[in-house]
Amino acid sequence: MLQVLRQLLLPFSLVYGLIVFIRNKFYDWGWFKSYSFNLPIISVGNLEVGGSGKTPMVEYLIKLLKNDHKLATLSRGYGRKTKGFLWVKPNDDASNTGDEPLQMAQKFKNIGVAVCENRVAGIKKIRQTHNLILMDDAYQHRAVKPGLSLLLFNYHQINKPRFLLPAGNYRETFSGRKRAQVLIASKCPQNLSAEERQSIKNILAPYPHQKLFFSALAYASxxxxxxxxxxxxxxxxxxxxxxxxxxxxxxxxxxxxxxxxxxxxxxxxxxxxxxxxxxxxxxxxxxxxxxxxxxxxxxxxxxxxxxxxxxxxxxxxxxxxxxxxPIEVVFLFNEGEAFNHLIKEYAEIN
Known part of the structure; x- marks a missing residue:
């Protein structure tokens, strides 16, 4: 039944894909404005809708950077009833902030957590008081040009068909991965073999300018x-x-x-x-x-x-x-130190 439904929705996916392609080309050609900012901005995103482990990765970055930078996170606050820019407080209601921003505000009391559907406006507000921004779920938000883009691929979905919305879960085509500087195969089993690692590398086919890492989720004791x-x-x-x-x-x-x-x-x-x-x-x-x-x-x-x-x-x-x-991100194949160095070096140089 699901397969039949996907086939019925494929014409709509073609229309959706054409719109996304044209939109991306307009940004690539400079016909749509993409803003850069003079402070380090790290974007965490994916090509699919949900489930790639973006929030645990943002939390990993918070723990890595919060002691050396005046750090803030920015997301749109999916599902919230409010509009515009909002600083999220630990005692807020999730319906007004979105669940993931509130989760971060409750776990990390000494950072800024903000929501704003207009990321450009949000960054302009945040930079008045903070010097590093983590953008959650912002890979398709082309109006902002982050200094460093992390693109996550769920291990359990890597081998599956890449249908665009609404027939599938992809927000844009697989070729869109080229804009990222870092690719991460997320939610891998902790005993991932070297052979499977190479197989995933062949599938993701990182470009020369990209680094590829493998991560898993570890459950707290x-x-x-x-x-x-x-x-x-x-x-x-x-x-x-x-x-x-x-x-x-x-x-x-x-x-x-x-x-x-x-x-x-x-x-x-x-x-x-x-x-x-x-x-x-x-x-x-x-x-x-x-x-x-x-x-x-x-x-x-x-x-x-x-x-x-x-x-x-x-x-x-x-x-x-x-x-x-609770869960947390762990890097496989002793890659954690190299990943941390890449992130810290970017944040400090910029």
Whole structure:
């Protein structure tokens, strides 16, 4: 059925692709204005819609750079109800800021986190008080010419067909990767073989001006209670535990597979990326939790989803064991030092 639907949508993808091609050419030829700024700007993006690990990569960069620079992040704040430029505060509501910016504001208290659908206007505002900007999900935002572009490719999608929207998930053609200076194969298994590494390199075919890195996601040793400071060591989750997994992210499969290595008793309450949880969604979750007879039961979610649960309208969740499982980026094949050097050198020279 899905294959038939893709075929029906292919004519629309051709129209979409033509529009994107013309738009990019207008920027390449200078017919559309692309702004450069006299401060280091690092863009993190992808060619597909969601699920490549952009937010963990931005958090990696924050940890790497925050002690040496007055740093701010900038994104559009996907799904927010507000408009225009906004500094995001830790106690804001996700519906007004977007979930990912709020997640960063809550995790990193000493950086600036801003949202603005007009990235040029946002940068002009941020540069008054900060000297380095990380732009999240901005690869297709050609109005800004960043000094360094990181382009992520989800390991699990690299070998799949590259259909453009709406028949597929690609925002622009694969050739668009040429604008980036750094390519990253993200979400790789930590035991990625040298043979598969070479196969991925052949597929991504980096240009001479590009560096290619391989990264994975590592799950923290402890889960954090969403509403308190309590931590739960992951070793305590054994095969007799029952897990209710709540996700509203693009690709939750890696988290689900990770949980399967601890217990087979998983009930997945899955919603679309950036889903704004409703009273009905939470009531269904609570009823499912109450229906589990065992005392060994827990609700697990992602950090991104957790920020949308921290609201008074979901107060009933505060009495339940609701935990988020932090993740972080790790580089494979001992490439972390080289990646860090590349990023730091760019930030310092510029």
């Amino acid at each position: 402890s889960l954090n209670n969403v509403f308190t400071a309590e931590k739960l060591p992951k070793e305590l989750i054994t095969d007799d535990w029952h897990v209710l997994l709540l996700t509203g992210i693009a690709k939750p499969e890696p988290l689900y597979q990770n949980l399967l290595s601890y217990t087979p008793n998983i009930a997945h309450h899955r919603y679309a990326d950036h889903h704004q949880f409703s009273d009905k969604n939470i009531r269904k979750l609570v009823e499912a939790f109450d229906a589990i007879a065992s005392d060994k039961k827990i609700i697990i979610t992602t950090e991104k989803d957790a920020v949308r649960l921290k609201t008074d309208k979901f107060a009933e969740l505060r009495a339940l064991p609701v935990y988020q499982w």
